[in-house]
Amino acid sequence: MRDALAASQDLTAPALLARAVRDWFPGGIAVVSSFGTESAVLLHQVARIDPTVPVLFLETGKLFGETLRYRDTLVERLGLRDVRALRPDPAALTETDADGVLWARNPDACCYLRKVEPLERGLSGFSAWINGRKRHHGGDRAALPLAEYVDGRVKLNPLAGWSRTDITAYFDRHGLPRHPLEADGFASVGCMPCSDRVAPGENPRAGRWRGQAKTECGIHNRPRLAAAGGCG
Template sequence: MRLLDPLPETDEPDGAIPGDTPLAEVEAAAVGANRLTIRFGAFRDGRGFSLASILRERGYGGELIAAGDLLPDQARHLKRSGFDAVRLNAGADPAEWRAMLAVIDTVYQPASDVAVPVWHRRAAVETLEQKAARLDARYRDADPETVLAAAHREFPGRIAQLSSFGAEAAVSLHLLAQVDPATPVLFLDTGQHFLQTLSYRDKLTARLGLTNVKIVLPDAAERAGEDPKNDMWRSDPDACCDLRKVRPLGRAAAAYDALITGRKRYQATTRERLAVFEVLDGQVRVNPLANLDADEVEARFDDHDLPAHPLADQATLRSVAGPAPARCGRARMPARAAGPAPTRWSAAFT
């Protein structure tokens, strides 16, 4: 841990966050910030330690600096809480701090020390299911923007969005573009899409400024061996789904801890209790649009002047996957009246 030179008494560390700042405001300030300074108003006030450890627990990887009324004896706990540096008040004795930090840097070994960093202890005992339950309890009634921002804080660099660029996809993708347009978007190209869907994908990607749309394809060798005539959907739609959807998406999604979907509670009776954070197949699913109803979805199209899918006014599949009347096991039906999907993956798309 580094010791930074004191600032003049009249100066305040740039962007310093008081230790009594509400956690939600601190989390908001941390988004995109490479450095945060937490100011301790009094050495007896431990809230700064809590803020630092929670930020680390939730994935903040930037530099954390402690500033304010601190004592050299607190150096070890500052380090255990996740601080990288200490900026002293004017008038503090740097020699005492340097002596304490030298001792800590010599003997502090988190791998063997029973007093491991506090955020490591908390993270180690929280299962994936517990984490999803904690997040859902906190954000279940939150607006989509808040849910998605929280998801990015909780799973930095390990989160992706699933999208078929279907009838309502523009709403969820517009939301994603506002939070982080570089987030990976997994688009499953089954080889059976309408040309209008592929054109819409490209148009929407450019319009929203999405920079990381990943095209997921079935394995060429598997497809050649199992469906050489591209007609498996006629005789065995479930096997077709497994070949063209389940397996390729399973491989692509394995690189992420959390997947964002466009599912909403109003879409089907089976989704009436849809959580905003849940665990499916060993991964967290984030459903930021769960709380929206059909009118609110339409309003977002209007408010943000989002382009409609060229086939949205026709009785086509929600996934707009292809011309067959029962492509991959789902019957042709209006875009916003589709029932439960036959596979775990088609349920995740918008």
């Protein structure tokens, strides 16, 4: 674990992923992906290293149909072999969100029910996980390290230092398909009730929980116990 935190700052994203998958956490690492507008970049890099690495997908029950179809497109295109849909507990849904509009009454509680708790279950047994957050998203992500130690696991952010230009160039260079909602003005796509289009020049996550102080669903703003910085 300490080796991963210390060494991450000197590695490019593909090199960091290769070391993590093959050397540091063989068989004990997963990718968490929303299959959103930038997700194909990270998934493509992981698939080139090992397409059997588990991909954890939070199927909240509130996603756009376009996201589900995009997931299927990427799974087939990249040859991903172990995509696991993590769903909220049915009993908890009945008790807490029987009418399906908890997102309007208490968005934090909705995110916990549909994202945080399912991910906690899904990560059981893994020593590390990978996600696609980037500093250019702003807010709490502006000082994002490449690796951190959170809730007893190493958490890798290999694309932390990538800019929007870097992401676009990677899509173009590898001919990766774009999320279908991106052309309709969605720069960041989450659950349907809590995602909105963004205006030109706005932060890419400005459409998430539009008009609220909320900027994160809760799966990322967990207590950080240690971190390693560096450039991506």
